[in-house]
Amino acid sequence: MSYTLAMSQLHRAMFGDADVLKLFSADDEVTAIVQFEVALAKAQESCGFVPVGTAEAVAVASKNLSFDDAKFEKAVAQDGVAIPAIVAYLKSAVGPAFAEHVHQGATSQDVIDTALMMQARSAVGLVRKNLAAQLATLTELLKNFGQRTLMGRTRMQRALPMTVGDRLKVWQHAIAQSEVALSQLVFPVQFSGPIGIGNDAKVKTLLAADLGLAVVMQSWQTDRLPVLALGNACVGMTGALGKIGADVSLMMQNEIAEIKLRGGGSSSAMPHKQNPVKAEILVALARWNATLLSGLHQAAVHEQERSGAAWTLEWLALPQMICATASAARLGRELFDSVESVGA
Amino acid sequence: MSYTLAMSQLHRAMFGDADVLKLFSADDEVTAIVQFEVALAKAQESCGFVPVGTAEAVAVASKNLSFDDAKFEKAVAQDGVAIPAIVAYLKSAVGPAFAEHVHQGATSQDVIDTALMMQARSAVGLVRKNLAAQLATLTELLKNFGQRTLMGRTRMQRALPMTVGDRLKVWQHAIAQSEVALSQLVFPVQFSGPIGIGNDAKVKTLLAADLGLAVVMQSWQTDRLPVLALGNACVGMTGALGKIGADVSLMMQNEIAEIKLRGGGSSSAMPHKQNPVKAEILVALARWNATLLSGLHQAAVHEQERSGAAWTLEWLALPQMICATASAARLGRELFDSVESVGA
């Protein structure tokens, strides 16, 4: 088995969403980090809090970022976060005139939280595109097969006949509701300083505007509302698709044969089989995100002004939830696209 | 140890919220169930779907509900749900003229889901009262102690000095946000019939109005959005209070002594100790709800038109989450009320 299915050459074709994984690569994380530092310098310069020229100096320095890997890893191994090492690099790159104004008033958590929101906003955008495609395909399927008869089943027993449309509309509604939840997420900037008691409102507003993020005046360094809302929306979506995956697996049973898919997985031992691979993975991803969600909410118990342990737990859980959500969105789209017929 | 802390005479004084537990007693569940059946008959009669007199007959029958316990338990043991037994009782009680119109067009899940929403709405109302009291006490504490100095601490190390108000405002904001989330919950009626393909919109609307619930036209028999939103709001609130509980436990450490509480737990072995019992339980309830939340979202994977296994899992998790939330709301209020001073 590979450490992560999404990143392994052996599994990623099925599990990973390459675009979203790229957003959560170290490269893209560094890009977001330096975007924060540049935008901060700009905002502070335009408020007169740092000398004229700071923003330009930071921008130039950030373009030529190059780390001595060994030195960098040693710094991270000591500090637990990469920000002090990156800030030290920028300070040295801008030279003594501006050094003290790099990262001014900010703390590591400001940078990481903000970078996370930038990454998450982009990822959610990609997810929503896949959901829109799913909804379009479902509309098509409804038109083509909606009038056909389907046996309504409850508690896994035949209940009463209904139409294919009756079931597809339930799917459609659940996906549409997930999409609404994702569309209503707020991605705020974090700029709250070392003990979270805030920073200049104008700088925060300019910074947010520059980075395309929202402003919430209160620090969310310990009150992780935006993060929990994001996790909740992710699991809502994978849950909706997990239900659909379970339905498709049941509909594909040979004796029931209520749905026909193009393609489908083959078996190393039984060439005659056609496995509902994508449907199964949607179930697995739903349960995976439901698992991770617990960790995300365990991470809500921050101590005092900023917590190391709780925040780290969030880092472990959240990116995986977002990427699982993206994989589910892609697989769901592919699954719907592969439907040859529903009902009889 | 007792099966549930909330219900055991040995533990409930600390863990249970009596009012909310009563809402989730068998008696109150039966009350909600028959309210549904009465309101349904009324709504259908006013739409002309059942004979004049049905509503009155069901209402009368529901008032004299009396079960043969042994017979009832046997029925439940067979059917898995109590509704068929209750409906059979009502049918027999209204007599042959109306029997076929009792529970007309409804299924067990309609009744149980609707009763759940009635119970949940009342429980959330009680929770919100405790949160309002908490916010009032915090305002008082802010007035009395907000100007005092407090050491800001990050990663459990002294960081920079700030004021007591700086920390209390973080607490206040988190509680206020939880309250907002609870206030925005929607509690819909369920009336979707045996395979969830809906029922007369007018009956549904009248039914909802009678029971004080919201209307969503689409069935939520498998798309458990209202249930998941409720769980998310519960864990959001207990998480916010769990953070505060962790803070208070840390502030009460003897060498740090940043907060003084009245009362507090004694020890069977060390009479000199004063244990921050309520603060600790707030942490435990936060982690408990974060645990249960995972089960609630595992229960999102319903099969086909209605799932037995997933729905049962929801039953196991959700009432416990609501009751834990209510306990936390009460304990949080008591904890704030017991604050003698904060900071120095």
Added chain:
Amino acid sequence: MSYTLAMSQLHRAMFGDADVLKLFSADDEVTAIVQFEVALAKAQESCGFVPVGTAEAVAVASKNLSFDDAKFEKAVAQDGVAIPAIVAYLKSAVGPAFAEHVHQGATSQDVIDTALMMQARSAVGLVRKNLAAQLATLTELLKNFGQRTLMGRTRMQRALPMTVGDRLKVWQHAIAQSEVALSQLVFPVQFSGPIGIGNDAKVKTLLAADLGLAVVMQSWQTDRLPVLALGNACVGMTGALGKIGADVSLMMQNEIAEIKLRGGGSSSAMPHKQNPVKAEILVALARWNATLLSGLHQAAVHEQERSGAAWTLEWLALPQMICATASAARLGRELFDSVESVGA
């Protein structure tokens, strides 16, 4: 919905195991608590650590235990645990000559942990009886139906034909392995004192022998190995039965009809249906225990010599896991007993 399915008159016929619930009632918890105090006095008296007559005095006092409920609840509300109130009661009941020797060298956690192990050992005994009955019935089913053909299915698709016996043996092996795991559990006494640094080995040994528990010399006040092992064994068993429940639900699908059960749940709306209620609940209980297990292991993070928050979280999770395990053991037995035929 009711607060706990296992205790509600509306649901317990399906969900509760009455015998195991009784073991985790407040009454039985108090009984176990006073058994500890009596056995401790006896052990200490026989070592000469308390005056002759102490054991007798505690034994007599413990027989006439009667609490003023209001006073008792007030004490619990303050201390968070019931032990100080019970110990105070015993001290007063034995009179000044022996009062200081009641609970000597013990702390609340010693009593509660030990009582828990007494309750758990009895519960596991009951569970194992149901597993033995399951295994006997499976042997019978194997004899009667083992030679019949059954379609082997993988990834929910027809794979290759096999025999009914092939599948039943998998069930049997999983149950047998669960039984082995339960049979190997160790239930140790706790007698480690206020800060866990141990107590007289001879007293501990006598105490354990008197209560029918094992001895581990090292305190397990924070190293919750026996508790975690118990939880792991519980979830192992419910997982094994959950797999069987999933199989039975799939086998009972109308088009597949690989198993016939006697009885089975009826529907309030569709009298023709026969729902695989017990099989579904086995799935739900497997997922419920898998959910709770996470909380139990979150509770492993104890602080310092004894933790309030972590220990409380354990209280919330563990008794529920044990009772869910007992319910599953009973339902599994009933499910196997109801099998009319398997295969064709």
Added chain:
Amino acid sequence: MSYTLAMSQLHRAMFGDADVLKLFSADDEVTAIVQFEVALAKAQESCGFVPVGTAEAVAVASKNLSFDDAKFEKAVAQDGVAIPAIVAYLKSAVGPAFAEHVHQGATSQDVIDTALMMQARSAVGLVRKNLAAQLATLTELLKNFGQRTLMGRTRMQRALPMTVGDRLKVWQHAIAQSEVALSQLVFPVQFSGPIGIGNDAKVKTLLAADLGLAVVMQSWQTDRLPVLALGNACVGMTGALGKIGADVSLMMQNEIAEIKLRGGGSSSAMPHKQNPVKAEILVALARWNATLLSGLHQAAVHEQERSGAAWTLEWLALPQMICATASAARLGRELFDSVESVGA
């Protein structure tokens, strides 16, 4: 934030254990996969089930394994697992004389489960080395500081004085017990064929011997005992270290100062701070594994002879648990190595 802390250049210096991550790389997974196929051919050839020369042919083919990445990814995207593509490659490489004897009697799950056990066994070996080092360092710390006084603390309040040795022995015992649990794990071969009804016992035994794995005669394709036992042992170990991490964080509080560490994390905003980074991460990893454990046990509910959805969920959870365990083992060792003094 990066998708996985363990693999990101930005975080791995703190979170990853390079050796164990390598074991769970795609390269090492492929290596284990082909080792299985080679060993299988050898075992079958020595039993006379495949023509003489098969083993040699497979061994040669496996050495020159080279995939057309695009073609390979396409195959995986279709089948959900990589084995059919790898087997097809080997079949073509050995030529028509032996092709039908490659992977004979095996199914994808046999290969993946066996490879997983090979990877896990090696990983556990590395973890145990770090635990042995931890225990050695603790012995040293006990010798140097064990006699010093330490305040015993319960419920986060000062309780009674004890020695540093009293606390260190609790740590030591918990780690030693974790080590015992890991040392008792059984890593069995899987060779059960497409529907799990087993295969030749002699082939299985030879195969296991060749790969250094254990033999269990019953298929564990759906009864995931070895996997669950592995997960339980992992979370037991990270829980033990999480408790120690929590203790160290509390001991390092400035006002309490019961432990002194060399090194320690710096802050981007407050250069005077020394953050207990490794201790915090141990807490986070304990909670992370407790989170993932739930998913692993959710994955116990396999359907029929082999489940796609449940198995996939296991893939998502288990490698991450093992790698988190390895990271904790390394960080724990580094933490103990960095102790300058304990107590006063």
